[in-house]
Each structure stands twice: as structure tokens, then as C-alpha cells.
Amino acid sequence: MRAIIIVQPGGPSVMHVMERDTPTPGAEEVLIKVHAAGVNRPDVAQRKGNYAAPPGAPVDIPGLEVAGEIVEAGPGVSQWKAGDKVCALLAGGGYAEYAVAPAGQCLPVPAGWDFIQACTLPETVFTVWHNVFQRGRLKEGEHFLVHGGSSGIGITAIQLARAFGARVFATAGTDAKCAACMELGAHICVNYRTEDFEVHLKPEGVDVILDMIGGDYIHKNVHLLNVEGRLVFINVMRGAKDTLDALAVMQKRLTITGSTLRNRDLAFKAALTQEIRERVWPVIEAGKFKPVISQVFPLAEAPAAHTLMESSEHIGKIVLQVVKD
Numbered sequence: 462m463r464a465i466i467i468v469q470p471g472g473p474s475v476m477h478v479m480e481r482d483t484p485t486p487g488a489e490e491v492l493i494k495v496h497a498a499g500v501n502r503p504d505v506a507q508r509k510g511n512y513a514a515p516p517g518a519p520v521d522i523p524g525l526e527v528a529g530e531i532v533e534a535g536p537g538v539s540q541w542k543a544g545d546k547v548c549a550l551l552a553g554g555g556y557a558e559y560a561v562a563p564a565g566q567c568l569p570v571p572a573g574w575d576f577i578q579a580c581t582l583p584e585t586v587f588t589v590w591h592n593v594f595q596r597g598r599l600k601e602g603e604h605f606l607v608h609g610g611s612s613g614i615g616i617t618a619i620q621l622a623r624a625f626g627a628r629v630f631a632t633a634g635t636d637a638k639c640a641a642c643m644e645l646g647a648h649i650c651v652n653y654r655t656e657d658f659e660v661h662l663k664p665e666g667v668d669v670i671l672d673m674i675g676g677d678y679i680h681k682n683v684h685l686l687n688v689e690g691r692l693v694f695i696n697v698m699r700g701a702k703d704t705l706d707a708l709a710v711m712q713k714r715l716t717i718t719g720s721t722l723r724n725r726d727l728a729f730k731a732a733l734t735q736e737i738r739e740r741v742w743p744v745i746e747a748g749k750f751k752p753v754i755s756q757v758f759p760l761a762e763a764p765a766a767h768t769l770m771e772s773s774e775h776i777g778k779i780v781l782q783v784v785k786d
């Protein structure tokens with residue numbers, strides 16, 4: 462099969478199309494003929510040598526999510542069969558013509574969605590559901606803020622928080638990105654380059670914050686949160702360390718938490734998949750959540766896809782098309 466291989470850590474040009482053996486599904490796994498693969502910021506970190514694949518995942522083929530058709534079910538798989546159309550969360554190996562996925566991490570392609578649209582779901586929906594709704598315990602009527610509102614994660618967080626009845630705020634780096642966030646359902650979006658989000662949102666108050674920025678946002682988040690607020694980290698793009706006002710944490714009884722999805726075990730991911738199928742898939746199939754795709758590249762143009770992601774000019778998801786449907 463053809464696959465994108467990271468030949469050494471570095472810039473986008475270290476990724477090359479190469480021939481690799483088609484993988485074989487083991488027990489409780491399926492082999493997927495990949496039609497489209499989603500590109501995510503963690504793939505960029507892996508390419509740079511900063512985010513190694515966990516044990517068992519392909520070490521040099523990036524790609525955390527795919528959509529396609531099951532061509533073979535391994536021993537012990539009863540819920541899927543050859544011909545089923547699925548999207549799947551992977552620990553790596555998605556930028557390829559075939560990928561092996563744990564059967565428990567596959568979901569049906571939602572009704573009315575094509576493969577290009579469906580491949581954009583797993584990584585961001587799993588991350589947002591776990592961090593915003595499980596760890597952050599966001600409830601109907603609460604106020605929710607996501608930083609990086611126009612990112613793949615951001616567009617997912619805005620739409621799901623809105624669908625589950627929250628009042629939704631976002632931050633983004635341009636007025637055009639803010640307009641896109643508002644169109645997706647954000648009640649307020651702050652352009653952080655021209656306005657201070659803490660000052661702007663203080664009169665509203667915030668119950669749950671999903672933060673991928675860190676750095677100087679850490680103390681601003683703590684000051685912005687309401688009593689019993691929850692701050693959830695999924696990355697620290699501006700740095701992991703900053704001063705923390707522990708008195709504010711005590712006085713407001715805040716919860717500060719966070720997680721990374723990729724290294725979680727199979728049992729955790731299978732349980733999360735099941736909950737997402739029951740709680741989120743009906744929302745998607747009811748049309749309350751739409752795909753937001755910035756650009757689609759052929760598989761061989763993965764370097765250009767990464768260059769776009771690193772420019773941060775995109776709004777929503779970037780996709781690699783493997784099969785022209």
C-alpha cells in the first residue's frame with residue numbers, strides 16, 4: 462500500500478509517499494480501506510519529533526482518524542463486517558491506503574455524511590466529549606469558553622456545547638475566524654489580538670473553559686471562571702508554566718484538570734466510543750452539527766496540508782483524500 466512516512470523529525474518535507482506492507486488485523490481489530498484521513502495538530506507535533514506514537518501504533522505513519530470501508534474483520538470481531546462504512550479513532554497510521562483500527566473505536570459513517578466529512582469527526586469529537594462533557598461536566602444552561610474557536614477542536618466544541626444547551630464563548634485570532642465561530646453557534650467570540658478576553662467576558666462569567674493555549678492564559682482563565690468553575694487543558698501552545706493564583710482556586714472552589722487522548726488504553730477508548738455513539742451520534746444525525754472543512758488535499762500532498770495547518774490560516778478541519786469517490 463501507499464503510505465505517508467515521516468523519514469526523520471523536521472518540517473513538512475520530511476514526509477514522503479512510500480510503499481509499505483498492508484497491515485493485518487489482529488484480534489478485536491478491523492482493516493479499513495481508507496478513503497479519507499483527518500489532519501490534526503498532534504500529527505504536526507509527531508512530525509517534529511515531539512509526540513511519539515504510543516506502543517503498538519505505527520511509529521512513522523501519522524494519522525489519528527480515518528473514514529472508509531471495512532475490508533476484513535479480525536478474530537473476535539462481531540459488531541463489524543466487510544463492507545461496513547465507518548470512521549475510526551486510531552493511535553496512528555491514518556495517512557495510508559489501509560489502516561488497522563480497534564473494532565471498539567469504529568463508528569458508523571453518520572447518515573448523509575460522506576467519507577471526507579466523516580473522517581473529520583473522531584479525533585475532535587472524542588477529545589471534546591471527554592474533556593468538556595466528562596472531565597469538565599458541562600451542563601445545560603452553563604457558560605462555556607473554548608480558546609482556538611476556529612480550530613478543528615474549536616468548531617467541534619462550539620457546536621456540541623451549543624447542541625447540549627450551553628451559552629458558548631470562543632476566542633480566535635482574526636475577525637473572519639470570529640465570524641465563523643458565531644455562525645457555528647458561539648454567542649460571543651473575542652478576537653484575542655485586538656481585545657482582552659478576560660475583560661470582555663468577565664461580565665458574563667464562565668463555568669467551563671477548554672484551553673489549548675496555556676502560558677499567560679492560565680491565570681486569566683482562573684480569574685475569569687465562576688465559583689465551582691472547571692478549567693480543562695488539552696494543550697499548552699504558549700507554554701506549560703505560568704503563575705497560578707491558588708487563592709482564587711480555593712476561594713472559587715475551582716477544578717483544574719486536563720488529558721491527552723492518544724495514550725489512553727483500549728478499554729477507555731471503547732467505553733468513550735460507546736458513549737459518543739449513544740449521546741453524540743444522534744445530535745450529528747439530527748443535523749445539529751455540521752462538518753467544517755477548510756481544504757482537502759490528495760494523500761501525496763500531506764506536506765502541503767501540514768504547511769497550511771502550521772500557518773493557522775485554516776478554519777475547521779484539513780483532510781487528506783486517499784480514494785476519489
Ligand SMILES: NC(=O)c1ccc[n+]([C@@H]2O[C@H](COP(=O)([O-])OP(=O)(O)OC[C@H]3O[C@@H](n4cnc5c(N)ncnc54)[C@H](OP(=O)(O)O)[C@@H]3O)[C@@H](O)[C@H]2O)c1
Pocket residue numbers: 500501502503584588609610611612613614615632633634635638673674694695696697698699720721722723770773774775777
Ligand atoms: N489533549 C488531547 O487529547 C488533544 C487531542 C487533539 C488535539 N489537541 C490539541 O488541541 C489543539 C487544537 O488541535 P487542532 O487539530 O484542532 O488544531 P488546529 O486546527 O491547527 O488549530 C489550532 C489553532 O490554535 C491557534 N494557535 C496556534 N498557535 C497558537 C498560539 N501560540 N497561541 C494562540 N493560539 C494559537 C490558531 O488559531 P488562531 O489564529 O485563532 O490563533 C490555530 O488555528 C492543538 O493544540 C492540539 O494539540 C489535544
